[in-house]
Amino acid sequence: MAGEKKPKKGLNLNRMEMPRQDPKERIKNFNEVALGYTPEMAIAEAERCLQCKKPVCIDGCPAEVKIPEFIKLITEGKFVEASRKIKETNALPAVCGRVCPQEEQCEVLCVLHKKGAPVAIGRLERFVADYEAEVGAIEVPELPPRTGKRVAVVGSGPAGLTVAADLALMGHEVVIFEALHKAGGVLVYGIPEFRLPKAIVQREVDYIKKLGVKVVCDVVIGKTFTVDDLLNEEGFDAVFLGVGAGLPWFMDIPGENLNGVYSANEFLTRNNLMKAYLFPEYDTPIKVGRKVAVVGGGNVAMDAVRTALRLGAEEAHIVYRRSRAEMPAREEEIENAEAEGVIFDLLVNPVEILGDEKGWVKGMKCIRMELGEPDESGRRRPVPIEGSEFVMDVDMVVMAIGTGANPLVPSTTPDMETNRRGYIVADPETCKTTKKGVFAGGDIIRGSATVILAVGDGKKAARAIDHYLKTGEW
Numbered sequence: 001m002a003g004e005k006k007p008k009k010g011l012n013l014n015r016m017e018m019p020r021q022d023p024k025e026r027i028k029n030f031n032e033v034a035l036g037y038t039p040e041m042a043i044a045e046a047e048r049c050l051q052c053k054k055p056v057c058i059d060g061c062p063a064e065v066k067i068p069e070f071i072k073l074i075t076e077g078k079f080v081e082a083s084r085k086i087k088e089t090n091a092l093p094a095v096c097g098r099v100c101p102q103e104e105q106c107e108v109l110c111v112l113h114k115k116g117a118p119v120a121i122g123r124l125e126r127f128v129a130d131y132e133a134e135v136g137a138i139e140v141p142e143l144p145p146r147t148g149k150r151v152a153v154v155g156s157g158p159a160g161l162t163v164a165a166d167l168a169l170m171g172h173e174v175v176i177f178e179a180l181h182k183a184g185g186v187l188v189y190g191i192p193e194f195r196l197p198k199a200i201v202q203r204e205v206d207y208i209k210k211l212g213v214k215v216v217c218d219v220v221i222g223k224t225f226t227v228d229d230l231l232n233e234e235g236f237d238a239v240f241l242g243v244g245a246g247l248p249w250f251m252d253i254p255g256e257n258l259n260g261v262y263s264a265n266e267f268l269t270r271n272n273l274m275k276a277y278l279f280p281e282y283d284t285p286i287k288v289g290r291k292v293a294v295v296g297g298g299n300v301a302m303d304a305v306r307t308a309l310r311l312g313a314e315e316a317h318i319v320y321r322r323s324r325a326e327m328p329a330r331e332e333e334i335e336n337a338e339a340e341g342v343i344f345d346l347l348v349n350p351v352e353i354l355g356d357e358k359g360w361v362k363g364m365k366c367i368r369m370e371l372g373e374p375d376e377s378g379r380r381r382p383v384p385i386e387g388s389e390f391v392m393d394v395d396m397v398v399m400a401i402g403t404g405a406n407p408l409v410p411s412t413t414p415d416m417e418t419n420r421r422g423y424i425v426a427d428p429e430t431c432k433t434t435k436k437g438v439f440a441g442g443d444i445i446r447g448s449a450t451v452i453l454a455v456g457d458g459k460k461a462a463r464a465i466d467h468y469l470k471t472g473e474w
Helices: 041-048 054-062 066-073 079-087 093-099 121-134 158-169 198-210 229-230 263-272 299-310 331-339 451-471
Strands: 150-154 175-176 215-216 240-243 261-263 291-297 314-322 343-346 349-353 363-375 380-384 389-394 396-399 438-440
Touching: 041 066, 041 121, 054 066, 054 150, 066 079, 066 121, 066 291, 079 093, 079 121, 093 121, 093 198, 093 451, 150 158, 150 229, 158 175, 158 198, 158 240, 158 451, 229 240, 240 451, 261 263, 261 299, 263 299, 299 314, 299 331, 299 396, 314 349, 363 396, 438 451
Parallel strands: 150 175, 150 240, 175 215, 240 438, 261 396, 291 314, 291 396, 314 343
Antiparallel strands: 349 363, 363 380, 363 389
């Protein structure tokens, strides 16, 4: 590709590995698994960057981070400046450095990837964000004069936090309304402490508050206020809906109402947001089985099964109807689960959950599968093998097969269009909905996806909202 540098002969094509907690130790605690780079490691990894004249890695970053520029600052030992360079376009570097699937975004486009391992962009992002905080160097950029325009942001997940930060930096007054008692959305209720420490999320929220954004928790839009209330009675000039897709899906098989069957949402929310793993220090208890089956193969399934291990399960199984190659989870998370002793039951699908006379799970009837032709997702379709049914000895089941749109906001906003699956219809480039003055982004417009795609929506929406507020054009 024009403008790219070819890898130099003798260049180190192997990335600097990041230290992790030993698997035998980490399954006993909820501390972060990945321990982060040292300054020496970060510089060594940053020096692998070729500083391409036309850096295609940026094309893979929805947050529009100036990747070669922040990496060059690392090579010069300017770690704080590197973090601030990232924050020019991404207000959540410590979060994105941990949970963004860089291997499918920026890193897959890295020129070094053609010959060896790409530059560990995410690990470097995490390092500089953490370094800036550790040395107490977090600063708020100079803010422009206020425009007098007010924007309501519904939901404080990655899309909401991003749009709020960008609009504040454009001079608008922003208020975030969060339904839960703590800001962060899926970052606090969905992702476990061992993958994304909640103190890190709070640090990013605190930074956005310093930009002048007001965060109001315990407000349920659709109940406390409707979208029309925000526009017509509360004095907001525009509304952004970043409410996520938090409605759990179940398989609709017999036995799903038994005690001991959780949705991944409930199981993870109890542990992550309500801190059940610290009970009785915190008020929320959780009952964990001796043998736990988590149904699904995505990142949420990996989070749930690894959480079950840490809560004391003797056996923790992933039950997935396709093979390992089709698993949508990040490879890193699958490897972490394998190292921690998770048992993978692949090409297996539940058909019934079995209960005892007291209504508790005592087993799960499954059928073995084989892979047929690809379906609409591009993955090979799982086909049941007749006569292959068997019973798994489990006493707890977690359903982690996906989530859908909560109908609360759309149902109370009748003049805003949704699609047949209940997601809000929004322009993919501007995040405009069919209702004037209302924008939407993140999982509520596309279904469960990644943190970084939600961040990207927040950036697009901020530009579109700014244009709308300045011109009135819709």
